[in-house]
Amino acid sequence: MNYFDNKIPADKIKYNEPLRNHTFIRLGGLADILIHPTTNEEVTTVVRTAREHNLPLTILGKGSNTIIRDGGIRGVTISLSNFNEIRVEGNEIVSQSGADIIDVSRRALDYSLTGLEFACGIPGSVGGALYMNAGAYGGQISDVIKSAQVLTREGELLTITGEEMQLGYRKSIFRSDQYIILDAAFQLEAGNKDQIAEKMKELTHARESKQPLEYPSCGSVFKRPVGHFAGKLIQDCELQGTRIGGAEVSMKHAGFIxxxxxxxxxxxxxxxxxxxxxxxxxxxxxLETEVITLGE
Structure with a gap:
């Protein structure tokens, strides 16, 4: 039954779509229905229609820190990867949740705004960055987030502040999955463009030299345990190079598979x-996983 006919443009809907085409890690089973909305109204329509017909609803961003099980995802999956507009308003950047957080950091550079340099090498979407309170090299999303526009599972639009997001180490209110992030507003400061560019260049080099970017991966797999580093523990267990099937503990960085x-x-x-x-x-x-697992 085609629940979304005449509600969502047909070219934005795919049936029995292989999700390996929509994750950084290049694996995952089929989505029963995969929809790529580009407006708030389309997201709202999908959410309300799914609710009306009691269809399971899953939200997928860029799929950067995600493992989708081989059985795929039942019901409706919303991919926000085309939900990617970014605009600058003074010292604020407002971005739709499907935009790459890297692209937001580059837009900040274009406008000589400082505060998002740490995000220049973080893969994935703005929504995913808020969901995880993503961070790197001493910075994190909680340092710069002002507010977000969200949609409840009942289809109600809300604006929530950074304080209301309850951001901590790799955690946020969004992990309860009661909200769908539509856009985010980042509060930045005017800075020196050359200095911002130099900082981003340094961080990009550090990432490229230490992380196994030559292979598909889901990024850092484990959270940092209190008093330890996950990669060091794995390395000290001599697990680098350990392989099961086609998955291998990276020789370049033990925290990556x-x-x-x-x-x-x-x-x-x-x-x-x-x-x-x-x-x-x-x-x-x-070791607690940082990566999100979806599907069946």
Whole structure:
């Protein structure tokens, strides 16, 4: 049954779509229905229609820090990857949630605005960055976020402040999945364009020299345990190079698992479990995943 006919343009709807085409890690089963809205009105229509017909609803951004299981996703999946407008208003940047956070940092550079340099190498969307309170090199989203426009699962539009987002280390109010992030407003400061550019150049070099960007991956897999570094623990367990199926613990950075040979989601999940068990047995430290797992 085509629930969205005459509600959403047909070219924005895909049926039985392989989700490996929509994640950085290049794996995942089929989405029953995948919709790429580009306006708030279209997102609202999808949410309300799904609710009306009791269809499961899943939100997917750029798929950068996400593992989608091999069984795929039932019901309706909204991909916000085309929801990517960015505008500058004085010292604020307002971005739709599907825009790359890297592109927002570059727009800040264009306008000589400082505060988002840390995000110049973070893969994924603005929505994902808020969801995770993404951070790198001493900066994090909570430092610069002012507000966000969100949609509730009932289809109600709200604006919430940075304080109301309850942002902490890799956590936010958005992890309860009660809100769909539509856009975000970042409060920045006027700065020196050359200095901003130099800082971004340094951070980009640091990322490229330390991270395994030559392979598909879901980024940093584990949160930083209190008093430890996940990558160091994994390295000290001599797990680098360990492979299950097509998934391998990166030789370049032990905190990353890379897709070296057509890995399945189950390969990834099995390798994650093996790493967690090994670190627990050797160091009595529990590694908590940072990556989000969706589907069945």
């Amino acid at each position: 890379v897709n070296v040979d057509n890995a399945t989601a189950q390969d990834y999940l099995d390798l994650i479990e093996h790493i967690q068990r090994t670190v627990r047995e050797k160091f009595n430290v529990e």
